[in-house]
Amino acid sequence: MALLQLEKERLVWRARQLTGPDHRRQSSFYPTLDAHLQGGWPQTGLVELACGPAGIGELRLLFPLLAQAQSRLQVWINPPAELNGQALAQHGIDLSQTLLIRCQNPQQALWSAEQSLNSGCCSHLILWAPGLTAPQAKRLQVSAKGNQALMFWLHPQAEPSTGALPISARLSLAPLATGLRLQIHKYQGQWPQSSCQVDMHELWPSLAIPTHLPTHHGPAPSSTIAALPFKPR
Amino acid sequence: MQWLYLYFPNLQLDSLLHQQAYNHACVLVDKNEVVQTNSEARQLGIKIGTGLGQAALLSAQLKVIAYEPKQEQRLLAQLAQRLYQTSATLYLDPPQGLLLQTSDMLRLYEGLAPYWQQLQQPLMERGLHYHYASAHSPLAAQVLARAGNDRLLTNQGEATGLLHQLPIHSAGLNYKLSLQLERLGLNTLGQAQALPRSALGQRLGQTLVTYLQQLEDSSAPNRPTYKPPEHFRQRLELLYEIEHSTALRFPLKRLLSDLEAFLAPRQLHAAGLILGLEYREHTSERVYIGCSDGEYRAESWLGLSMLRLEQLKLQAPIIAISLKTKGQIPWAPLSAQLFEPLGGKLTAGQLISRLQNKLGDHAVQQVYLRDDHRPERSFYQGVPQSHYQAHQATTYLRPSLLFTLPQALNHKPDQQWCILSGPERIQSGWWDNVSICRDYFIARNPTGQVCWLFRTPREEWFLHGYFS
Secondary structure, three states, X not given: OHHHHHHHOOOOOOHHHOOOOOOOEEOOOOHHHHHHOOOOEEOOEEEEEEOOOOOOOHHHHHHHHXXXXXXXXXXXXXXXXXXXXXXXXXXXXXXXXXXXXXXXXXXXXXXXXXXXXXXXXXXXXXXXXXXXXXXXXXXXXXXXXXXXXXXEEEEOOOOOOOOOOOXXXXXXXXXXXXXXXXEEEEEOOOOOOOEEEEEOOOXXXXXXXXXXXXXXXXXXXXXHHOOXXXXXX | OOEEEEEOOOHHHHHHHOOOOOOOOEEEEEOOEEEEXXXXXXXXXXXXXXXXXXXXXXXXXXXXXXXXXXXXXXXXXXXXXXXXXXXXXXXXXXXXXXXXXXXXXXHHHOOHHXXXXXXXXXXXXXXXXXXXXXXXXXXXXXXHHHOOOOEEOOOHHHHHHHHHHOEHHHOOOOHHHHHHHHHOOOOEHHHHHHOOHHHHHHHHOHHHHHHHHHHHOOOOOOOOOOOOOOOOEEEEEEEEEEOOHHHHHHHHHHHHXXXXXXXXXXXXXXXEEEEEEEEOOXXXXXXXXXXXXXXXXXXXXXXXXXXXXXXXXXXXXXXXXXXXXXXXXXOOOOHHHOOOOOOOOOOHHHHHHHHHHHHOHHHEEEEEEOOOOOHHXXXXXXXOOOOOOOOOOOOOOOOOEEEEEEEEXXXXXXXXXXXXXXXXXXXXXXXXXXXEEEEEEEEEOOOOOXXXXXXXXXXXXXXXXXXX
């Protein structure tokens, strides 16, 4: 009976049974990613995203998800630059439910994250932090799970942290011409997948490199850049 | 009408020693004369009226504190504020007495005994020594209470009987008058009352006649009744100096429980508190503790206050603390949360207050939009507000991460970069002296970051943000 219960909640799973989407996942709104993650992001827990340098599309990966769930607060802690309200609003994020926290030291950032999760009024939390120790990750994971919240931890390393952190998922991101390549290192409830490509071309056509061009050798013709002369005022 | 008089002979000393473990002799001194003593001091033989020198000889470790009439008045008002919850008609009788009109309240409490029980509760909580008496007239109750009668009398006959036997010197008359009466051979109040008033008036003056009349007069005193203040304000003097901010927890708890007792019956919440810290030999400091949703419970306020106090470095030892409210709002039930499926432990406002108190007000922000074409001015970060005004966002694609100050690029984007769109010219702000003229490009650099670049008329290139 207890085993059945565990199986139902996918805390214990059989390798051969893993087909079809898990109903306890929330869609990422990227079909290829949903297919690879058996339904999308976990409902609750802590997800590590190793992004490398900022600006490769790590937030665009999350925007469709954040735009959907807005009944509770979405907390952003220590983003690497200012969060542009115009961009967030464009992507459908409710700014009245968005809270931005800036902390001087990492301990305070972790304290804020834990308080926000434990308050029960936060549905998504995005934390930029250089590193987490196993006890810290465990505390955040437990807080997120216990309060029906999903937390993303973003850091600028290209590879996820070494050592087995007790968290729901660990992914690393790399830029592609039309989106991102996701390496899934750990995902609770399924085998680690090799990698998957997330196509952002449909949602952000103007940010993808046109397909007829080579990836890293853009045209940048100096003529177009300098085409518009500035008139002196 | 029936009256009750409460007399607190040790008001200031009792309040000072309450909940502060101190078991040595301690006295209050006014003009070199002991005016209030604790039980340890009385055991050593220190009495009211003893000179300071003699008292110091009786006990080597005697703690001497100055008597402050103003502080005692404040304490009396605080006490009245608390008793007002039990009894409606109150008169302050400074420095140490309270007069209560009981006849109206007896119907509510169904008798004198339950009413008295309710009244005693706050007095015992505060560890006060008190004398009391009830009588048919305000003055009779006062005289009997000050004489230490400690009896609740319901019929007039008993009270009159007690007054009759009362020695003249403890009847509350001034020293000269009571001496004159005693010299006439009148040793009890009854003997004086038996004499014809007109003869007494002629020989000893009108004061005595008025006094005797007032003893029988049951009407209310000719002064305004006590009106509770609209805002909470309280001060607590510490017996010890406090040097660490965390040690403020215990005295603060006392003030906060008084705050709760003040706010709860009024159905009010405090939106913020101002905690005054009085330093020894240093100007005092004020600390603001906020709670945007409002709160009245002492426990929640204590948590918030400690978050703020942990950050605080005391400049000098603290000798007294005070507390007042800043903004009192009517209590409103949290009806919005009724249908929320996930029962939150805190509301968003409570979470924000907690974060603000720990990290400072400017660390917790919300993003607001503004109509401006200049990217860095098209939004701003401000303190979270409960009523967020939605604003239409621009339709042009903007980066999600923006640098406060654009970063200069060393050289013009070369062949390694891929220009994705642009130029978009933004020329604005000539009216407020922060004029900009920029051509913006979206470009992807060799590492794969989607950047927002701009070029100035002087052909300088800057990185302004990332399409993260």
